[in-house]
Amino acid sequence: xxxxxxxxxxxxxxxxxxxxxxxxxxxxxxxxxxxxxxxxxxxxxxxxxxxxxxxxxxxxxxxxxxxxxxxxxxxxxxxxxxxxxxxxxxxxxxxxxxxxxxxxxxxxxxxxxxxxxxxxxx
Amino acid sequence: xxxxxxxxxxxxxxxxxxxxxxxxxxxxxxxxxxxxxxxxxxxxxxxxxxxxxxxxxxxxxxxxxxxxxxxxxxxxxxxxxxxxxxxxxxxxxxxxxxxxxxxxxxxxxxxxxxxxxxxxxxxxxxxxxxxxxxxxxxxxxxxxxxxxxxxxxxxxxxxxxxxxxxxxxxxxxxxxxxxxxxxxxxxxxxxxxxxxxxxxxxxxxxxxxxxxxxxxxxxxxxxxxxxxxxxxxxxxxxxxxxxxxxxxxxxxxxxxxxxxxxxxxxxxxxxxxxxxxxxxxxxxxxxxxxxxxxxxxxxxxxxxxxxxxxxxxxxxxxxxxxxxxxxxxxxxxxxxxxxxxxxxxxxxxxxxxxxxxxxxxxxxxxxxxxxxxxxxxxxxxxxxxxxxxxxxxxxxxxxxxxxxxxxxxxxxxxxxxxxxxxxxxxxxxxxxxxxxxxxxxxxxxxxxxxxxxxxxxxxxxxxxxxxxxxxxxxxxxxxxxxxxxxxxxxxxxxxxxxxxxxxxxxxxxxxxxxxxxxxxxxxxxxxxxxxxxxxxxxxxxxxxxxxxxxxxxxxxxxxxxxxxxxxxxxxxxxxxxxxxxxxxxxxxxxxxxxxxxxxxxxxxxxxxxxxxxxxxxxxxxxxxxxxxxxxxxxxxxxxxxxxxxxxxxxxxxxxxxxxxxxxxxxxxxxxxxxxxxxxxxxxxxxxxxxxxxxxxxxxxxxxx
Numbered sequence: 001x002x003x004x005x006x007x008x009x010x011x012x013x014x015x016x017x018x019x020x021x022x023x024x025x026x027x028x029x030x031x032x033x034x035x036x037x038x039x040x041x042x043x044x045x046x047x048x049x050x051x052x053x054x055x056x057x058x059x060x061x062x063x064x065x066x067x068x069x070x071x072x073x074x075x076x077x078x079x080x081x082x083x084x085x086x087x088x089x090x091x092x093x094x095x096x097x098x099x100x101x102x103x104x105x106x107x108x109x110x111x112x113x114x115x116x117x118x119x120x121x122x
Numbered sequence: 123x124x125x126x127x128x129x130x131x132x133x134x135x136x137x138x139x140x141x142x143x144x145x146x147x148x149x150x151x152x153x154x155x156x157x158x159x160x161x162x163x164x165x166x167x168x169x170x171x172x173x174x175x176x177x178x179x180x181x182x183x184x185x186x187x188x189x190x191x192x193x194x195x196x197x198x199x200x201x202x203x204x205x206x207x208x209x210x211x212x213x214x215x216x217x218x219x220x221x222x223x224x225x226x227x228x229x230x231x232x233x234x235x236x237x238x239x240x241x242x243x244x245x246x247x248x249x250x251x252x253x254x255x256x257x258x259x260x261x262x263x264x265x266x267x268x269x270x271x272x273x274x275x276x277x278x279x280x281x282x283x284x285x286x287x288x289x290x291x292x293x294x295x296x297x298x299x300x301x302x303x304x305x306x307x308x309x310x311x312x313x314x315x316x317x318x319x320x321x322x323x324x325x326x327x328x329x330x331x332x333x334x335x336x337x338x339x340x341x342x343x344x345x346x347x348x349x350x351x352x353x354x355x356x357x358x359x360x361x362x363x364x365x366x367x368x369x370x371x372x373x374x375x376x377x378x379x380x381x382x383x384x385x386x387x388x389x390x391x392x393x394x395x396x397x398x399x400x401x402x403x404x405x406x407x408x409x410x411x412x413x414x415x416x417x418x419x420x421x422x423x424x425x426x427x428x429x430x431x432x433x434x435x436x437x438x439x440x441x442x443x444x445x446x447x448x449x450x451x452x453x454x455x456x457x458x459x460x461x462x463x464x465x466x467x468x469x470x471x472x473x474x475x476x477x478x479x480x481x482x483x484x485x486x487x488x489x490x491x492x493x494x495x496x497x498x499x500x501x502x503x504x505x506x507x508x509x510x511x512x513x514x515x516x517x518x519x520x521x522x523x524x525x526x527x528x529x530x531x532x533x534x535x536x537x538x539x540x541x542x543x544x545x546x547x548x549x550x551x552x553x554x555x556x557x558x559x560x561x562x563x564x565x566x567x568x569x570x571x572x573x574x575x576x577x578x579x580x581x582x583x584x585x586x587x588x589x590x591x592x593x594x595x596x597x598x599x600x601x602x603x604x605x606x607x608x609x610x611x612x613x614x615x616x617x618x619x620x621x622x623x624x625x626x627x628x629x630x631x632x633x634x635x636x637x638x639x640x641x642x643x644x645x646x647x648x649x650x651x652x653x654x655x656x657x658x659x660x661x662x663x664x665x666x667x668x669x670x671x672x673x674x675x676x677x678x679x680x681x682x683x684x685x686x687x688x689x690x691x692x693x694x695x696x697x698x699x700x701x702x703x704x705x706x707x708x709x710x711x712x713x714x715x716x717x718x719x720x721x722x723x724x725x726x727x728x729x730x731x732x733x734x735x736x737x738x739x740x741x742x743x744x745x746x747x748x749x750x751x752x753x754x755x756x757x758x759x760x761x762x763x764x765x766x767x768x769x770x771x772x773x774x775x776x777x778x779x780x781x782x783x784x785x786x787x788x789x790x791x792x793x794x795x796x797x798x799x800x801x802x803x804x805x806x807x808x809x810x811x812x813x814x815x816x817x818x819x820x821x822x823x824x825x826x
Contacts, residue, residue: 010170013133013178020129055173057166069305078307084177100307101366106180118316119308119366 003120004028006047008038008064009082010056014105018051018112025113035059039067042074049078049120051103054090062097069098078119082107133178134231135430141227144171144220145499148213155213162202168216169198175223184230187223190241193248194219200252212251214506219244221503290321292378293360295349301341303370310347316363321353346372433529436489443483444773447677448792450479451770455794480771483677491526494572494581497535498523501543505568508547515554515564516547521571527579531651531671535581538644538655542583542667543568545641550585550665560662562586575670578695584666590659592616598625617657621645649783652774654806670805672774672788680772680801681749682793684765686736691772691791691801692761698750700766705744718748718760725750729762730802733786733811751804759808770794774801785810 005027007018015031022029030045032038034056042050050068054061061081068074081094081102091102103115147168154160176191197216200206222241229235295317299310314325328346333339351360357375364373454472462468498520509516527535551557551566558564567586572579592613599619600607611619619625623642648655653671672678672693680691681700707719708727716727727748731737748760772791777784786807787800 011174011177012136013129013181014174016129016132017181020126053177055170057170075305076307076309084173084180095306095369098306105177106183118363119312121309121312 002026002028003049003116004030004045004047005049005051005116006030006032006038006041006045007051008032008035008056008061009051009053010034011053014053014082021107021109021112022116025109025116027116035061035064035067038064042068047077049080049116051080051082051116053082054094062093065094065097065099078116080115080119130182133182134227136178137175137227137231140171140175141220141224142496142499144168144223145502147171148216148220149502151208152213155208155210158208160208165198165202165208169195169202172198172223175227179227179230182230184226186241187226187230190219190226190245191223193245194223197248197251206251215244215247215251217502217506219248221506224503290352290354291356292350292352293357294374294376294378295347295351295360296372296374297347297349297364298345298372299343299347299367300370300372301343303367304343306367306370308367308370313363313367314347314349317349317351317360320355320359320363321351324350326350350378431489436486440486440490443479443486444677447479447483447771447773448794450475451772451794452796453794483771487528487677490529492529492532493524493526494532495523497532497539498570498572500536501539501570504540504543505547508544512548512551513553514547514551514566516551516566516568519567519569521569522573525572525574525579527572527671531579534647534651535669535671538647538669539570539581539583541641541644543570546583546585546587546665546667550587552588556588579671581669581671582666583668584664586664589661589663589665590617590620590657592659592661595619614658617659620657621655646783650778652776652788652803654803677771677773678801679769680791681769682767682772682799683730683747683749683763684767685734685763686731687764688734688736689767689793689797689799690730690734690763691799692749692751692763692804693788693801694769696751696804698752698758701748701750703743703746703748703760708743716743718743720750720758720760723758725758725760726808727760727762728808728811730807731762731764733807734802749804751808753805753809759804761804761808772799772801 003026005018005022007015007022007029009015009018009031010033015033019029019031030041030047032041035052036058038050038052039059050064052061052064059067061083065079065081068077068079078100079098081091081099082105083090083094083102084105094102100119101115103112107115147164150164151160151168172191172195176188176195179187179191194216197206197212197219201208201212206212222244226241297310297313303310314323317323326348328348329344331344331346333344353360357377360375361373364371367373454476457468457472502518502520505516505518508514546568547566551568552560552562554564557566569582569584571582571584574580595616596605596611596619599605599616599622600609602625604619604622604625605611620641621644623640625640625642645655648669648671651671653669656668656670657665658668659665679694681694681697682689682691684690701720703718709717709719709724711717716729717724718727719725727743729737729743729746731741732739743762746762746764747766748762750758750760752758772793774789775791776789777787786803788803788806789801790798791801793799
């Protein structure tokens with residue numbers, strides 16, 4: 001079964017890159033423009049994995065993760081955080097909010113796909 | 123279908139938006155900086171803009187941009203966290219950083235070398251704002267290796283070659299997940315699967331601590347997994363597999379001596395093999411999935427309400443609409459000639475067709491219209507740079523940023539406006555000491571405004587400097603042989619000398635404006651757009667330069683008139699009223715000047731026939747129709763024409779490319795009967811006849 005990925009990032013460039021890379025990698029890709037948009041699409045898409053940026057308008061990545069985790073049905077949904085920060089405290093914060101893992105931008109195709117594969121059953 | 127080139131293009135398009143948002147945000151903060159009343163969300167938004175640029179830039183390997191954006195972002199981050207107090211100094215630096223970021227983006231886009239020294243200097247200044255975070259500037263390059271949790275395995279293999287040759291080592295990994303491991307979406311099974319990619323893996327579970335059913339806590343994991351792996355990789359690679367679950371489990375990794383391989387201390391515990399070769403890659407086809415992409419396109423596309431269209435397509439559409447308008451005029455004429463216009467139905471649908479053509483034309487023009495805001499934002503930068511280089515403090519104000527103007531016009535305004543703004547700061551404003559001595563604020567003011575006025579766009583650049591030094595201008599013009607020494611000129615005429623080719627009043631040639639590009643270039647650039655530029659100056663109070671431009675370059679509403687047997691078009695927007703004069707209202711002034719009294723106001727009469735050389739002397743004015751036109755500065759003239767034919771939309775066909783600039787003539791058009799008519803520029807025509815007092819002699823120019 002094709003793995004469904006929901007990618008949330010406020011940068012169109014990053015969204016396009018994610019879409020491109022992940023479709024090439026054989027994933028079914030959906031994108032959302034910010035946290036609020038992401039949560040809405042989460043409901044209709046039911047993705048196998050979520051990738052989210054941290055710095056976003058309306059609702060940031062931490063908020064997205066916390067909202068997702070607050071619903072029992074998504075308690076085990078793999079969530080990757082996309083971050084340009086390599087700072088340890090951001091990873092800690094992401095983990096504490098319930099992120100499964102993280103990818104540091106700039107990602108190359110291999111790295112990104114590897115990160116998704118390591119946290120999804122597909 | 124996305125490709126990396128397209129994504130790259132997307133990135134730079136997005137950068138434009140982000141840079142604009144950045145500028146907007148900084149300006150917003152500017153306004154509230156004195157009492158710190160700006161919205162914290164604005165600082166956040168500014169931060170995000172820079173952050174997004176950095177994120178994209180990193181993906182395209184634009185290292186210098188990344189480094190700079192990172193330093194800039196660090197400052198903005200301290201601003202939003204409150205550890206750096208925002209003041210005017212800081213903001214000024216932020217503005218400069220935004221400008222530099224813009225340069226770096228442009229350099230990245232055009233693949234040219236960015237101005238390194240500028241950005242280095244700024245990086246240092248930015249770093250000084252947050253001294254304790256300086257080391258972060260290099261975080262991208264330094265942090266890369268240890269922060270990308272999953273460096274490609276191939277690199278590791280090369281590193282590990284000596285160890286690999288000495289045969290695989292066996293490691294025992296003990297894993298006891300905490301509650302948090304599962305609640306973060308991690309799964310031990312997936313960890314084992316990944317670990318198995320490093321070598322031969324045996325997985326066993328130690329159930330010793332699992333409690334009896336009645337005491338079992340379902341959310342607690344009391345199983346300890348014991349993983350025995352024989353691998354060519356080192357401990358670091360094994361640890362890396364557990365990167366995401368660090369802190370969410372008890373993890374113990376120990377290396378077994380190869381000689382004790384058989385001595386498996388856990389052989390007695392229950393064993394369950396995990397597929398040694400999960401064939402991860404086989405599960406994910408490497409080819410693209412058209413269905414998936416199609417779906418994602420639908421979801422992603424819905425969010426964006428704008429379409430980016432190739433400008434060529436729009437231009438083609440506009441051209442075709444122009445042809446449609448001409449065609450409609452021809453059709454109307456034909457039907458008129460055929461004498462069937464009495465047919466009610468026909469005239470109704472003809473009128474409808476006319477309205478429709480107009481609606482289409484207006485809609486198409488609206489596509490091209492853009493607000494002048496980005497243009498003004500660019501000018502803010504020019505002011506900053508000019509004030510820095512000239513050492514004159516300048517406050518930049520804008521007005522009417524939302525005014526919409528045809529895209530082509532906006533693009534072609536950049537250079538003239540840049541020059542005018544530089545002039546305003548460099549020549550217009552006085553030095554701070556001088557300003558203080560005459561009781562002005564040390565910080566000068568440069569204002570850029572845009573507005574729609576009587577169907578034209580008026581863009582004004584004004585400063586509150588000393589005004590034009592007319593004596594100096596006059597003497598320079600005499601020195602340069604531009605005018606005879608005994609000329610007697612009106613103030614406005616002296617001011618307009620600035621537009622003569624090769625004129626420069628700067629005492630010393632500065633870096634800024636004295637670059638050999640004079641105001642004459644500004645004037646010719648504006649004239650090429652069918653516009654005019656005027657200068658008004660008040661000694662001691664400042665100078666205003668005003669550009670007046672047509673709204674569009676394609677179609678205008680015109681009054682078709684007869685001038686001594688020639689058909690000409692006068693733009694309706696310029697006409698205030700039309701009247702047939704009472705002979706008693708016409709007064710002679712001197713030998714060849716005539717004025718008409720309109721509601722007790724005397725207005726000079728300009729006979730278009732004479733001005734354009736179609737007849738030598740004025741005929742009886744009482745036989746003629748007067749078109750009252752008004753200029754931007756409220757001066758009125760009465761243009762005398764023989765007859766008004768019609769009022770209609772005409773398509774503008776430029777003359778410049780074939781004939782150059784023809785004074786008094788804005789453009790030409792094709793009429794319904796296929797004839798060509800000149801569209802006159804009423805103000806220019808009137809002014810010239812006023813000042814020169816002689817005919818423009820257009821006929822003589824037609825031969826050239």
